[in-house]
Amino acid sequence: MPTLNREQLVTFIRGISLRQVRLVSGVILLAYLVSHFLNHALGNISMKALAIGVHFHVLFWQFLPVAIVFYTACFVHTALGIWALYERRQFRWKAIEPIQLVLGLSIPAMVVAHIVGVRLGQALYGHEKLYPQVFFAYWISTPYKAWMLTAVMIVSWVHACIGLHFWLRMKPFYQKAAPYLLAAAILVPTLALLGLYQGGRNVMDSDSLEWREENVSPRTMGTRAQAQVLDRITDYFLIGYLGLIGFVLLARGARAVHERRGGMINLSYGNGRTVRVPRGLTVLEASLRNNVPHASVCGGRARCSTCRIRIIGDCSALPEPSQREAFVLGRVGTTDPSIRLACQLRPATDLSFFQLFLPHTTSASAHASNPARIGQERYLVSMFVDMRGSTKLAEKRLPFDTVFIVNRFLGAVSQAVIESGGRPNQFIGDGMLALFGLSSSRQEACRQALKAATLIAANVDELNKFLAHDLREPIRFGIGIHGGEVIVGDIGYRDHMVFTALGDAVNVAARLQDMTKGLACEAVISDEVRATAGVAADALPQQQVEIRGRNEPMVVRTVADTRTLAALLGGEQSAAA
Incomplete structure (x- = not known):
């Protein structure tokens, strides 16, 4: 058993990537930043509130285990930033990424004087520089430091917010949470800066000989000799x-020279274009360096699969996928060794391939704020609605008249779907696919679909009255409703992209709609939708039907008149109330 635990530990450690380490250390630093900023914001109340806040702030962050974790995170995050400067061979990404890197690398140089003066001064000489002492030093003694403090607060916060955005933008909840996060991103630093201003002004108003004797003594601020030592430490750190940073830039140049001397390789894109690049570049970096459009939503972080390529020919000589690349490829369900991530593959020999996602169909700028547009698995309720007898309707009618009637029918159906909280998705002849659950829970999506079915009946009744003089018989319809896990995203080519859903649940809904003809009813609903919506089991007739493409029969509910669903939904609501 101990051997198994050791093996599990080794496997866990080997599975940790630099990206995960950077993320964890960044989250720790962000937590410290939020804590510190909220402490600063207490200056809007009073100096006493600031003193109470800093007491608890120091009590937590200087607690030895927490302090060890915090300073380790500082060192690791800075080191990974320097490593990113060296590792990143290509900077022609979206402008926000190099901005984040530059801001992150500038923070240590900007904040070192504050850290040495306050934290190191306390550790070496026992200085007690709290808010009154810091305000005196920055607002009265050396005012330029106040501007430096303001700059480093803004730079640190912007760097953290960019990192948070890159981390969360692919999460399903991010689109809903983004407005609240934006509000916090603006309010927290604003209140912090106002709190520092109010505290500084309070100190300036209180400045007197007596106040200085009490708050700005050598015990709290240190002697001139001690200040000189701390200044030298700051200078040495900045020089180092x-x-x-300069050494890393030189190393980048030396690596580029070495790679060119080490040989060049040809990358063929399968469309007749070939580029010649040094060994060591990833395929994505090679594409960007040579201005070849290449899809990459996550910016080359191996957090999506949109940069996937398929290798043409023998792929046995390629380097093995990294753990992160293997995880992403496994997540999209591919075991084909010829499919690789362009942002991770660094070929050492000539390579031919073609892109699986065309860059004009998937771009970070278009979809970063809405990951569902580029492919997302989620639960949706699909509803297929079809107009009965449209072929007979077209007989002895002018084409314009037929199109007018079909459009009025689709308009009535779409209005019912929208009013119920759904989304008209695809129009196929005289039929329509509607989706429910894009922004609601499973139960709500099922209830919305059933409500839409009742409204469709009401709207079609109105339409039949309006067209009574022009119709030989009333317009009839069939509805199929089923829910399940589907993949939603933009499907199509270039300017002909359509947001839609793919999956078994959509196909089943279409099959159920077809069954309404043979079962002589207006709607066929899967039992899963009925149960999830909270409709009683004995409220609708039950049948087992064979679904084409499925091995086992499926339990469905038939609805002879969809108007009756309103009473069922109303009854459930009353019972819930």
């Missing part, structure tokens, strides 16, 4: 840090 900037020297390290």
Whole structure:
């Protein structure tokens, strides 16, 4: 058993990627930043509130285990930022990414004087620089430091918000949470800066000989000799840090020279275009360097699969996929060794391939704010509605008249779907696919679909009255409703993209709609939708039907008159109330 635990631990550690380490360390630093900013915001209340806030802030963050985690996160996140500067071979991404990198690398240089003066001064000499002492030093003694403090707060916050955006933008909930996160991103630093301003003004108003003797003594601020030592430490750090950045830039140049001397390889895109690049670049980096459009929603972070390529020919000589690449490929369900992520594959020999996603169909700028547009698996309720007898309707009518009547029918159906909270999705001849649950829960989506069926009946009744003088017989319809896991996203080519749903649940809904003819009813609803919507089991007739493409029969409910669904839904609501 101990051996198994050790193996599990080793497997877990090996499964940790640099991206995950960067994410965890960044979240820790963001938590510290939020805590510190909220502490600053107490300055809008009073100096006493600031003193109480900083007491609890220090009590938590200087607690030894927390302090170890925090300072480790600082070191690791900074080191990974420097490594990213070296590792990233291509900077022609969206402008926000190099901005985030530059802002992140500038933070240590901007904040070091504050850290050395406050934290290191306390550790070496026992200085007690709290808010009154810091305000005196920054607002009265050396005012330029106040502007530096403001700049580093803004830079740190913007860097953190960009990182948070990159992390969350592919999450399903992000679109709904984004307005609240934006409000917090604006309010928190604004209140913090106002709190510092109010605190600084309070200190300036209180500045007197007595106040200085009490708050700005050598015990709290240190002697001139101690200040000189701390200044030298700051200078040494800046020289070392900037020297390290310079060394990394030189190393990048040396690597580029070495790669060119090490040989060039040809990348063929399968469309007749070939580029020649140094060994060591990823396929995505090679594409961007040579201005070849290449789809990549996540910006080359191996967080999506839109940069996928299929290798043409033998792929046995290619490097093995990294753990992150293998995870993403496994997530999309591919075991084909010829399919790779362009952002992770670094070929050492000539390579021919073609892109699985065309860049004009999938772009980060178009879809980053709505990941569902690029492909997302979720539960939806599909409703197929078909107009009966449209072929007979077209007999002895002018084409314009037929199109007018069909459009009025589709308009009546679409209005019912929209009023119920659904979304008209595809119009196929005289039929329509509607989707429910794009922004609601499963139960609500099922109830919305049943409500839409009742409204469709009412709207078609109105339409029949309106067209009574022109119709030989009333317009009839058939409805099929089923729910399940589907894939939603933009499907199509270039300017002909359509947001729709793909999956077994959609196909079943279409089959159920076809069954309404043989079962002589207006709607056929899967029992799953009936149960999820909360409709009683004995409220609708039950049948077992064979579905083409399925091995086992399916339990469905038939609805002879969809108007009766309103009473069933109303009854459930009354019971719930």
